[in-house]
Amino acid sequence: MKKALLSSLVAGVFTLPLVNSAVAAEQETGASPERPNILFIMSDDHAVQALSAYGHPISKLAPTPNLDRIAANGAKFQRSYVTNSLCGPSRAAMLTGKFGHENGFTYNGQIFDGTQFNWPNALQDSGYATAMIGKWHINRIPNGFNFEHWEILNDQGEYYNPDFITADGVKMEMGYTTDLITDKTLAWLDKGRDKSKPFALLMHHKAPHRNWMPAPRHTQLFEDVEFPLPDNFFDGYEGRVAASKQTMTIANHTQDGHDIKMTVAEGEGEWRKDIWPHLLARLTDEQRAEWDNAYQARNDYMNANEANWSEKQMAEWKYQRYMQDYLATIVAVDESVGEVLDYLEESGLSDNTLVVYTSDQGFFLGEHGFYDKRFMYEESFSTPLVMQLPGVIKPGTVVNELVQNIDYAPTFIQLAGLETPADIHGKSLLPLLSGQGHSGWRDALYYHYYEFPGFHDVARHYGVSDGRFKLIHFYNPDDQWEFYDLEADPSEMVNAIDDPRYKEEVGRLIHRLAQLQDEYGVPPLKEWRDEPLDRHPNPSLEELFPHSFK
Structure with a gap:
């Protein structure tokens, strides 16, 4: 059934009524429905350079063997990117399949409307058991989301002895946060869910977000390792x-x-x-x-x-x-993923579970001298993405097309046999995962960062990339354009916006940028370029759960 299901999904002819009919027919014969489970594992600020399946020199010194298992068993996306390299907006894009100007979440501190279309609610409405465990970081609690079970960290969360929020209140739990999230995930999978239903589980780690506090067993793991200093660590930022x-x-x-x-x-x-x-x-x-x-x-x-x-x-x-601390926190995440993969295999769930691992954005590991993210430069703009689903994704698959985090929602929706809303910006990844390719796949990516003034003083900017060439417009507080030839200048050190050799390419990308902004319904720049950030503090935990603080 699984191969037939996939082929019909990829062909674009598989709709919800057909899924329901197939399920009903199987139930009559006593067989189990074949709609796959979905395990969506996300970390916070995990750089591509720090996942060893991608082969970066840094990751060879700090390997991630369990994350590599997913890539080996399934697919590795070589050119995976975000719409906005910032935690909250990236999460909103993943959940809705839309850019921030449409889902209403463009910078941290806004209130996210959880009642709008999102893939966890859509899957639950269609019969999935759903759960969210770990770092949420959109609103204080998952308002509007109908998770059957949720246990989330308070805001950014802490590495040690964190507060977990549930529908019943707030409780401080003793231990290392990555391990606690793993234990809670395994507990729900083993005893907490309705096993008559397929499941959709979001497992979100805090690590490796700032301030990079390793588990006790890992605090000295890399103390004698010397990590290679990026060539542009002492960047002078000429022309930028x-x-x-x-x-x-x-x-x-x-x-x-x-x-x-x-x-x-x-x-x-x-x-x-x-x-x-x-x-x-x-x-x-x-x-x-x-x-x-x-x-x-x-x-x-x-x-x-x-x-x-x-x-x-x-x-x-x-x-x-x-680097010692950042990479040590990732070791615990890798161990966590290994435990969950082992459980899926030992319990017989692995064959019918899509496992996805990604991060909410990339991260600078000293490139340009930076830590953090936000810029449209490659280290921040790109994000790791690996997936496995036996019988559907061929082991060792490498996807080279340009994909973006708005593509997750339509992928999960289609895999569950549901119809994708027409106003979603993303594309289902199933044709790429099946190896069939897609002749109409996107040829360029749109990006937009809005949070200025804010942490780290990164200017507001938007841009377009076709994978070879990149054009960025910084528009607040300064009005500046940058252009990069990623083949000739992969470290993005030379702003070639005025180089006559690239005049035609700059003109082409300016035109392509305008096309993408029109396609995605981006409001004209003059309407919001100087608009102040309108932050809305979330209610305090004491206000939400007064009984937890008596």
Whole structure:
């Protein structure tokens, strides 16, 4: 049934009534429906460079064997991108299949309308058991979403002893957050769901989001590893005005305590400047002692030598500490994915479960000297994406077409045998996953970042990329254009907007950009280029669940 189902889906002739008829016919014969389960695993800020299936030199020093299992068993997307490299807007795009100007969520701090069309609700309405476990980060709670079960972190969540929110209230739970999310996921899969239904489970990790606090078992994992410094770590940003004005360099803008875990003096465990001290304060006395012991020798070495180091040496030391901790948090995520994959295989669920792993965006690992994301530059714009579904996706499949996170919703909708709403911007990935290709697949991607002023002072900008050439318009606070030949300049160091050799390509992309903005219904720039950010603070947990704070 599965191969027949896929072929009819790809052909575009499989609609909901046909699915229902097929299910009814199988139930009459005592067979089980073949609509696949969907396990959507997402991490926060996982760079493509840090997933070893993609072969980057960094990931070879910090491999991700379990994430690589998904790529080996199924498909790896070589050119996967986001619509807006920022947590909340990216999540909204994934859930709705639409760009932010249509789903109403363009920057963090807005209120997301969960009653609009979204794929978890659509699948639940069609008979799926649905659950959301981990980092939600759109509104305080999943308003408008009809998950049968949800356990979510409070806002960004904490790495140690986090607060989990459920429909019943708020509870602090002891342990390492990645492990707790894994345990809750396995518990729901094993005993919490209605096993007469297919399931759609969203498992969202906090890691590797800032401030990169590894699990106790991993705090010293990479302390003796020297990670290669990107060639453009000391970028001077010539010809790139927006890049020169950001505040997201490892050397100058990470918090010494909060991010880099630098201590005030030799023999001391107290962190230096810490903008969110409540995170370290959550550790128990035993956890804190273990933490201090893991970092003490390295911090003492830094404190003893800091006065004699040049700015360059200190920047390089901060880079190594950043990488050691960032990559160590990913090791726990990889272990988590391995546990879940093992459970699916041992329980007989693997053969009929689509497993997806992605991140809400990419991340800079020292390229241009940066950490964080936001820019349309490749490290931030791209995101890892691997999928497996035995019998549907051939092992070792490599997808080279340009895909975007708006494509997830129509893929899951079509795989469940439902009709995709006509106003969705994304495209179903099933033709690419089946190996049949798609002659009408997109030839260019649209991107738009809105959050200025905001964290890291990255200018508002939009742009277009066809995979070879990229055109970006920074429009607030400055009006600047950038153009890159990604084949000749993959690190995006030379803004070739005025290079006469690219005059025709620039003109072509300006035209293609206008076409995409028209296709997606983007409002004219003059209507919103200077519009102030209208943030709406979420209600506090005390307001939502007063009984939890008595």
